[in-house]
Amino acid sequence: MDDVSTQLSGSLAVAESAASEVFVVELAEYSGPLDLLLTLIRDEQIDIYDIPIARIAEQFLARISSLKLDEAADYLEMAARLLRIKAQMLLPRREGEGEDVWEDPRAELVRRLLEYQQVREVVDVLERRSEERRGRFARAYSQQAVEVPVAGPLTISLPELLSAVDRVLRLARKPHIHDVVPRALDVDGAIGIVRALLAIRARAQWKDILPRKAEPWEVLSLLLALLELAKRGELRLIQPRAFAAFEITRDSSGQAA
């Protein structure tokens, strides 16, 4: 993982130019978005309680931009979350009101990261144990069993059966309530939106393309679209200064539709 991070620690552009199968394989080393995030935090030696969200979000985007887009939904959801936190970090100070009760927008993320880190720690223990066990073999030969009756004397009692009935009744599935239909992302549609916007404006911001009360699938679709278009060189994603919202600019060298 270390060499991945050094290769990728650069900007979005660096990651883009080097993108392809290699990184898809490398990214498979991360077991999920939290793993990737934790790796970034470790590599950068960042205090987990005070994460520079803007920087981490940028690096996170840089790494996932090399993912094959259709495999990246979980990562993109996290990316969207980071961007949202980043935006929230800017809000309350302006309103100036209630500084004491200001809730760090990163708190939930920190909680999840700590929880996840705990899981990783248990994984280390499990890995050691399993390695130890894998090196030993149990008896493989199974002797011809002496012919025994299919079942020995059976002990079951009515109370046992009735408590099983009771369990079944408790467990019985309610009639079918609903089916969860995975909402397909509409990346092509989102690409159309972004292109249309950039056709009339040289630069835009995230909030310009995002509908009010956007649903998660819309956010993800747009994010995918941006990454895809950035990869194709049709636009650039720029963050003018720290903590600023990133800007989407038409890339003059590219051919916008």
Added chain:
Amino acid sequence: MTPLAKLLEAALFASATPIAVDDLRAIAAHADEGETTLEAALEELRTHYDTDGHGVELVEVAGGWQILTRPEYTEAIERAQLAARPQRLSAAALETLAIIAYRQPVGRAEIEEIRGVGAGAILKSLHERGLIDIVGRGEGLGRPLMYGTTPSFLEQFALRHLEELPRADELAIALRAPRPPTPAAVAATKDNGEAPPRAD
């Protein structure tokens, strides 16, 4: 024991089949455990098991070698396990049996739907134990097998007939919503004479 004898013991233990002499020789050659010859090491292992009082022995079979438990123990173990430990039904098996008792005749799909897990292996084992039987075929796709309880089931629970089972509404929680009417064809094929406790 010499290093080679220990290595051979581990190898013979881990192998699912007897190991041919040639293969044993290859293991020994690769391990390069000094002077001991394969024959000497095998002899050492065999003697160790025999004289030191072990529950296992080294036997030569079909051009190879194998460690086997001594016959006098094999049977003792099986018998002991069987006699001392009357078999119990797993919670999953009991639940399946409960569903069949109350809803017979009932097909596998319905059982699985209620319990949320596959029921194939459990149905097989309940059938082998003689607690349930196939009582007909249901309507619908593939004419599924329908199961019911057997007289031996009643005997097992010291019941004279199925009506002796408490009605579902006497149990802690009422039975779930009524299901579609049972296919009459199936009900007719029930051969052990017991009516289900409730049509529900």
Added chain:
Amino acid sequence: MTPLAKLLEAALFASATPIAVDDLRAIAAHADEGETTLEAALEELRTHYDTDGHGVELVEVAGGWQILTRPEYTEAIERAQLAARPQRLSAAALETLAIIAYRQPVGRAEIEEIRGVGAGAILKSLHERGLIDIVGRGEGLGRPLMYGTTPSFLEQFALRHLEELPRADELAIALRAPRPPTPAAVAATKDNGEAPPRAD
């Protein structure tokens, strides 16, 4: 060796999986091999393997006992293709197992929430490998299936029981009170600056 130790050796040799203490006790009781207690006989067998120089050893695992080859012979056994190590689990599978081991019974949604990724395929494969089992249904929408670890999980991770895993408060990050909805606590830590995330 005492008769009971020999009998136990035969029993353990005959089994590919650990034998539960209760079953060993049943075997011992049935055999009626005089004064020796089960514990004494197991200890005798273990000591014999250790001091007498054997290629195998007696280990306590998953609430029972099992004879295994010693680690130093792994390579020779694999080279001779007598047995193969089981495949390593992926990091994702290990994470899922860790969560289940600590929180059982636990539903899929909670696992996915903690890991931030879908768990369906992994749960299926862990279930197929016999490492986890469905232990019931939870409350709430759709009565989700709840998962727990199996004895085979203990066996494959060389654990005598679940308590052998580090307690949550022994981990470097001692978090995990039951889902504290208190971002205030975290925000507070932030204020005093440099709370190091990890001990290492």
